[in-house]
Amino acid sequence: MTKRMLPALAAGAVLWAAGCEPATLTEARDQLGRNGGVLSLELPVTDTTYFVTELLANGVDTVTTATGLLGVRVQADTLNVFSYREQLTTTQVTTTVGFPAPVFGAPGGVQDTITFQTPQGSNLVSASVATGYVVRTTTNNTGCTGTATATLADTSGAVVLTFPSVTVGTGTTVIDSVTAAGVTVGALVEITATGSVLGGCVPAPGSKVNSSITVRPLTLSAVTLDNVNETIAVEQPQELDAAELNLADLEDAIRQSTINDATIGVTVTNTADIPVQLSGFFLTAVRLDAAGQLLRDGAGNLIFEIDSVTGNRLEVAVADPGQTTFALPRQGSASLSVNAAPVIDRILDLLIDSNRVALVAVGNALAGDGSLATIAASDSVDVGFDMVLGLDFTIPLAGVTIDRNQTASGIDLDSADADDIAARILTASLEAEVVNGTPFGVELDIALAPDSLGSSVDVFTQPGAILLNRVTVNAAPTGAGGLPSGVTTDSISLGLSGTQTRVVLTRVFTAGMRMRLLPRSGGGTRGAIPPNAGVGITASVLVRIRQGSGGQ
Amino acid sequence: MRTRYLMAMLCLLTAFPLQGQAVPDDASARKVDAGYRRWPGVGVDPFRYPMIPRWGFVFSAGGTAANNALNFRDIGAVTFLTDRSAFQLGDAIDLFTLVPPGDGLRADGQADGLAYLGLSLGHALTVGVSAGVRSYNSLHVDEEAIRLLRDGNANSQEFSLGESNWTSLVTADAGVHGVIRFGPTGGPDGVHIMTGFGLRLVRPALLVQGRSSVAVGGRFRVGPDSVSSNLGFEVFSTVDFDSSGSYVFDQFTDRLNGQMGSGSLLADLLLRLEWPTSGVALEGMLLNVGSPLTLDRVSRRADTLLVQAASIDSLRVAYDSLNFDVRDSTSVTVTLPRIWRVGASAWANAVLQLDVAASGTLAGDVRNALAVDLGTTWRFLRHLPLRAGVILGGNQGIGYTGGVAIEARNFLLRVSGQTLGGLFETATGAGGRLDFGFFF
Secondary structure (H helix, E strand, C coil), X not given: CHHHHHHHHHHHHHHHHHHCCCCCHHHHHHHHCCCCEEEEEEEEEEEEEEXXXXXXXXXXXXXXXXXXXXXXXXXXXXXXEEEHHHCCECCCEEEEEEEECXXXXXCCCEEEEEECCCCCCCEEEEEEEEECEEEEEEEECCCCCEEXXXXXXXXXXXXXXXXXXXXXXXXXXXXXXXXXXXXXXXXXXXXXXXXXXXXXXXXCCCCEEEEEEEECCCEEEEEEEECCCEEEEEEEEEECCHHHCCCCCHHHHHHHCEEEEEEEEEEEEECCECCXXXXXXXEEEEEECCCCCECECCCCCECECECCCCCCECEEECCCCCCCEEEECCCEXXXXXEECHXXXXXXXXXXXXXXXXXXXXXXXXXXXXXXXXXXXXXXXXXXXXXXXXEEEEECCCCCEEEEEEEEEECCCXXXXXXXXXXXXXXXXXEEEEEEECCCCEEEEEEEEEECCCCCCCCHHHCCCCEECCCEEECCCCECHHHCECCCEEEEEEEEECHHHHHHHHCCEEXXXXXXXXXXXXXXXXXXXXXXXXXXXXXXXXXXXXXXXXXXX | CHHHHHHHHHHHHHHCCCCCCCCCXXXXXXXXXXXXXXXXXXXXXXXXXXXXXXXXXXXXXXXXXXXXXXXXXXXXXXXXXXXXXXXXXXHHHHHHHCCCCCCCEEEEEXXXXXXXXXXXXXXXXXXXXXXXXXXXXXXXXCHHHXXXXXXXXXXXXXXXXXXXXXXXXXXXXXXXXXXXXXXXXXXXXXXXXXXXXXXXXXXXXXXXXXXXXXHHHCEEEECXXXXXXXXXXXXXXXXXXXXXXXXXXXXXXXXXCCXXXXXXXXXXXXXXXXXXXXXXEEEXXXXXXXXXXXXXXXXXXXXXXXXEEXXXXXXXXXXXXXXXXXXXXXXXXXXXXXXXXXXXXXXXCCCEEEEEEEEEECCCCCCCCCEEEEEEEECCCCCCCEEEEEEEECCCEEEEEEEEEEECCCXXXXXXXXXXXXXXXXXXXXXXXXXXXXXX
């Protein structure tokens, strides 16, 4: 009963109200807005300190530099200087042993040796074969059919490899082979060949059976040498990937300013049980051509990047303090950190401008110190480099311009409501107090446009975009090295008309910002940013909304 | 002391007759039943029919509803816009300007429907039994809660829910009411004393009640530098929604049967002093005297809006996360409005009767503001009275009332209507009652 009464009562009320309905939308709105007035709201927007670290895009790897500045890890990678695998191969060696007719079939056969070449001045102690094989070529001109066998033994006499017995007819040649994988040999390999005549045949005088033992090039898994001193020339590039820079808005600042603080942390690792000494070793930048090849002059020499002021090659020497060499212990590593601002500045400029560039390790590596050393094929010498950019810039007097598009969420009104509210807003203003703790001032132009626009879109020229008045924030005072020595406080007032607010009433809009970093007025153009540098903003928005046909 | 004073006044009134006959012999008011001489009004009045000293039965339904902000043209405008999907945020902003400054938004309403069977035991005693439903509703959005959206925060940055509350209650009533008549005392011009009493068994059937869950309405501050909120809301409801979104009454039948809480036995009292030959009457009535109603296993939905932030956006995020899921079930106690009414009538005229009555509530979860009815009854034909009057006060200011009736010895048909807070389209409330009955 009651359940039915309620809708009936409601329907009655609606019917009565329907009898009082206006004829038009305008009449209806005039009715509701008959009292009029102005709704003034002053709302807090933010009271936050935005640290420079937070202003950098997500994914930027920030660190504190050795000089105490906020730093950005530009790129960290490993460059392979050389791998011993390339060194552990043998050249082909052939030794022929003959069986003269008188001794053919004699017990014990004949013997000879195989000797491998080693780095100059060194002696082979032992070598383990990873891959490779040994070929035997047997030729019989004795006039009799016979059999032949061969064995290879190390210096201790232990047989390391055996050829099977083969039957060789007179006037014929038989070729067979056995694998040498897994064999360990010493400085010499001793060959023992034997044979016998079949069927009581008597070989012709002066005839003989020849067996040629050819050791094909072997790949060694490890080698032990004595008295090794091997110098290896190094020229190894590592292309730097612009996509991994991840500098976000800093790219504009870097392109237009001079970097004062950048380091390359170098860690050289030697996994072999042999000491290595790098000599005349440096890291430098060399551009790559479209095919990814290092640029070279007509003589085949690398074209290094040159300091435009000094004309010197831009390089980072890898050397112990006060030395021209850099010592690496056996199975160990050594590190150094080098101020490399000019090199990194050039590299970043090249990468930001879409050039291909490689970090190249150039120099010599002396492996060994004259003592016994064991090297495995997997051993290598690698250079790990860690490029860190300290945020210490010298910017031009005219400043550094940074363009940025930022998509933001609006108040999310539908189109009709947004039009209505925009028409009702008499005035809107953003009042802010900005406490700047960075050594740079900011001159900011902002344009707002509806929808989410890409980063490459010029919001300032978009149809329907609104341009806000320029905002200027002064730089904090700076001390030695461009470090901030205090803060600067500015008050900002940004007025908006109702029409200008229309864009922020929608669901999403894009703010295009042209930000010009400025040096402190009357101060130096150098600014260094400590890790805790930031900008504090306390802002509120004051909006006056017309109610009904209320006042202006 | 006050009681003694009132008793003394009552003795004086009943001990001495007023001056001699003042009512013309042919005055219609003199010839109708005393029950018809009472200003019928539109509101709740359990003695409306027992005051008629006859056997009979009556069906009656009526109610009033009013607010202090929107008139019928406003409601029509909102309906017009919403029907066309054209109601905009700006229109909502305009609506707040219609709430008059000072008292916040108030709305109230009462309705009842009943069947009455009367038994008259001579002229001295009439007893009637009745059964029906009643609805009590009130909404108050505190001025402190309205100000932010109506006036902004330029002048004041502190807001509160204050005493904001909303109660809708439906009860099932069954009762017995009697009127005992004495007099005239001290001669034919003496006073006629009519005392009414009644008992009603009232059972709550439906309740929706919302209020602040934080003491004194909590606090809400929005300034240029920060926003803070310590607000809490809770809604007690026996109405739920099923999966299709339709409302269902939770255990409605069980509640009517008294299995989901206790009903109350409430008393209604009436005292009327009438000097028929002088054409004067005084009356006082007090309704709903008794203990509160208790509803068990009422769903409680609640959440809090706790914010301490430097950005208005934090408030938006907190608001979006509000969740009014059912928290628990609880027992709710509701005190019905203790309604009082005092009035006086004068009919020393051939056709005209004048009435004045003031009414209000003494206590209860549903309250009505003090209202004064000034009424006239014109009996150009004895059984066809025409009634017109004004209503002052309430939540809506001035209102108008009118009605027409057939008030015969054996038949009653009475139609009454009110526009409150204005006339017709400009009214902010309305009321009406239809009485239909037979007497023997």
